[in-house]
Amino acid sequence: MGRPVHPALAPYVASLRAYDVDLGAPGVHRGLPGTTLTLVLPAGEPLDVGWAGRPETRARRWSTLSGLHAHPAQIHHDGHQAGVQLALTTAGARALLGVPAAALAGTLVELEDVVPALRDLPERLAGVGPEQRAALVQQVLLARLGRSGRAARPPRAEVGRALAALTRGLRVEEAAAEVGYSRRHLATLVRAECGLTPRDVRRLARFERARAGLGRAPLAEVAHRCGYADQAHLTREWGALAGCAPTTWLREEFPFLQDPEVGADAG
Known part of the structure; x- marks a missing residue:
């Protein structure tokens, strides 16, 4: 709990x-x-x-x-x-x-x-x-x-703001502009802070949003809401990041769902 x-x-x-x-x-x-x-x-x-x-x-x-x-x-x-x-x-x-x-x-x-x-x-x-x-x-x-x-020395304020922007779904160039850095300089600082590129941070944040939406709406709708090009794009990313299709993950985690394409509380 x-x-x-x-x-x-x-x-x-x-x-x-x-x-x-x-x-x-x-x-x-x-x-x-x-x-x-x-x-x-x-x-x-x-x-x-x-x-x-x-x-x-x-x-x-x-x-x-x-x-x-x-x-x-x-x-x-x-x-x-x-x-x-x-x-x-x-x-x-x-x-x-x-x-x-x-x-x-x-x-x-x-x-x-x-x-x-x-x-x-x-x-x-x-x-x-x-x-x-x-x-x-x-x-x-x-x-x-x-x-x-x-x-403990906190992360640079600009890096923290950029990470928050990437997590919200802003593109890398938008996050860089928001904190006044070039894309290259931002990439260097973000990698030094968290070990990932800005693009990877944005990718993982999008994946988290999709994970939260699975089972609550059709996959095509989840893909659109989370910024994927289409349902196929969402499915490819799940294969890369989760090692399975989103419907497989739903069946494993929530076997009581009747229709993994939609979910129990969609509607």
């Missing part, structure tokens, strides 16, 4: 969710890319995760931190998953982890590899009930922010 993020953490934590789900049977869940870093703190059993198509990256971890990426992860499970999942902004990488997001781009690491001071967080989570896990994580992050977050 989603939990409101403390106002002091809001610039750094896009979402925080405690979860405890029965998936019915063992399987593989797709971890999709997006515009935020993902931190997963499992409870009960370590998370069995790796990049799709790269078996050498698969491992069982008591904490998994993934940087920005443009390909899916695969989470292997025994039919039950529990823990806390956070989406960290690029500003959150600096404030809470002490490194720019670019330092983690394309990686899957344990939290203690980046922030040794938080190595005991997974063990602390194991000692509390499900309803207290999200609250404990927020307390730990607030303490972390109070000790070191204010001293």
